[in-house]
Amino acid sequence: MHISDIAKENFLVAASVNVDPVK
Numbered sequence: 001m002h003i004s005d006i007a008k009e010n011f012l013v014a015a016s017v018n019v020d021p022v023k
Helices: 003-019
Strands: none
Touching: none
């Protein structure tokens, strides 16, 4: 994967955690 792809994945994961910290 490219660095940008990893960054996108990390961003999406972080956003999900921030939106729903219970999970």
